Amino acid sequence: MAQVITVTSGKGGVGKTTSSAAFATGLAQRGKRTVVIDFDVGLRNLDLIMGVERRVVFDIINVITGEAKLNQALIKDKRVDGLYILPASQTRDKDALTHEGVGKIIEELAKEFDYILCDSPAGIERGALHALYHADQAIVVTNPEVSSVRDSDRILGVIQSRSKRAEEKREPVKQHLLLTRYDPVRVERGEMLKLDDVLEILAIPLLGVIPESESVLKASNSGNPVILDNESTAGQAYADAVARFLGEDKPHRFLDTEKKKGLFGRLFGGRAA
Amino acid sequence: MSWLNFFRSQKPEAPSASAAKDRLQIILAHERVSRDGDDFLPKLQKELLEVVARYVKIDADKVKVDLERGQGMSTLAIGVELPGNGTAKRSAA
Ligand SMILES: Nc1ncnc2c1ncn2[C@@H]1O[C@H](COP(=O)(O)OP(=O)(O)O)[C@@H](O)[C@H]1O
Numbered sequence: 094m095a096q097v098i099t100v101t102s103g104k105g106g107v108g109k110t111t112s113s114a115a116f117a118t119g120l121a122q123r124g125k126r127t128v129v130i131d132f133d134v135g136l137r138n139l140d141l142i143m144g145v146e147r148r149v150v151f152d153i154i155n156v157i158t159g160e161a162k163l164n165q166a167l168i169k170d171k172r173v174d175g176l177y178i179l180p181a182s183q184t185r186d187k188d189a190l191t192h193e194g195v196g197k198i199i200e201e202l203a204k205e206f207d208y209i210l211c212d213s214p215a216g217i218e219r220g221a222l223h224a225l226y227h228a229d230q231a232i233v234v235t236n237p238e239v240s241s242v243r244d245s246d247r248i249l250g251v252i253q254s255r256s257k258r259a260e261e262k263r264e265p266v267k268q269h270l271l272l273t274r275y276d277p278v279r280v281e282r283g284e285m286l287k288l289d290d291v292l293e294i295l296a297i298p299l300l301g302v303i304p305e306s307e308s309v310l311k312a313s314n315s316g317n318p319v320i321l322d323n324e325s326t327a328g329q330a331y332a333d334a335v336a337r338f339l340g341e342d343k344p345h346r347f348l349d350t351e352k353k354k355g356l357f358g359r360l361f362g363g364r365a366a
Numbered sequence: 367m368s369w370l371n372f373f374r375s376q377k378p379e380a381p382s383a384s385a386a387k388d389r390l391q392i393i394l395a396h397e398r399v400s401r402d403g404d405d406f407l408p409k410l411q412k413e414l415l416e417v418v419a420r421y422v423k424i425d426a427d428k429v430k431v432d433l434e435r436g437q438g439m440s441t442l443a444i445g446v447e448l449p450g451n452g453t454a455k456r457s458a459a
């Protein structure tokens with residue numbers, strides 16, 4: 094049975110697209126047939142983060158309007174087997190997404206794939222609702238920062254009331270917290286919310302903590318999902334989160350300053366690798 | 367990890383920002399051109415297939431469109447699987 098996983102947050106710029114790309118790639122690396130859909134219609138960006146922007150021919154709206162077949166719009170990743178990307182449209186707006194259209198696409202993909210990841214746009218309106226409606230599981234991406242935590246709480250409420258599972262009164266969408274851009278130095282200085290604080294407030298199971306890392310920018314510059322950079326802390330943290338998602342028991346890493354930096358790091362570095 | 371990383375980071379790496387710039391220049395050049403006009407690819411595909419369909423029966427599910435946007439040149443390949451003798455033929459456009 095295919096699982097639909099929505100990556101969402103309410104707030105923009107917290108790392109949904111970065112996480113969607115990393116997670117989809119990680120699942121495919123572990124042999125799962127995975128497709129990642131960009132629901133940010135009008136502001137497509139997942140194609141850039143996945144490095145396939147030059148190969149986009151058709152997008153999700155072309156499929157909905159019947160201008161293209163689904164298999165024509167899917168872009169096959171050249172690095173990892175079994176990984177596909179369905180891009181968002183850039184010229185249309187979110188109203189071009191229809192309830193039936195999205196439903197049909199998900200249904201068709203469910204026949205071919207193990208995991209269908211939905212990279213949600215920001216907000217709690219139309220686009221975000223389309224992205225979360227079909228969810229079996231939700232990865233709520235949160236930064237350790239007040240507005241992000243509040244918006245995550247709101248989106249959790251939306252998932253609980255507006256998803257298909259909620260409408261049909263089935264077992265609720267399984268929720269996971271992914272805390273990203275975590276900076277242990279600033280947490281230690283008391284400038285940033287601690288993991289425990291966020292967990293206490295949102296009270297959903299923790300899937301992973303992704304440290305603030307320069308490698309994320311490097312990854313987006315080159316169009317390689319950061320999980321492919323297994324030297325980077327963020328890449329390793331994403332790989333751990335994928336493993337946990339698949340049921341493995343992995344201790345959380347990169348949570349404190351000491352472990353992250355050795356003597357040289359502290360003397361000369363000052364920044365996360 | 368700290369030792370390794372420390373020395374490694376001293377070596378000049380190919381700066382990723384220049385890769386970002388190259389990628390953006392290519393993709394934005396393409397996007398700016400198509401921004402005002404309608405996206406022509408769906409139409410192009412439709413018309414090409416209509417021509418092919420005049421001569422052979424084609425299955426819309428078996429049509430593959432590949433595009434690679436490049437700096438000076440882009441390549442568009444339309445693969446049509448022709449039914450009949452079991453061997454797929456590709457016609458490029
Ligand atoms: N762990 C991280 N460390 C450093 N920068 C990050 C991290 N995660 C995301 N970012 C940066 O944050 C910005 C927003 O990320 P993005 O994934 O586009 O967010 P969203 O899809 O939620 O809008 C990007 O510039 C990205 O490079």
Ligand SMILES: [Mg+2]
Nearest residue numbers: 109110133138
């Ligand atoms: Mg995004």
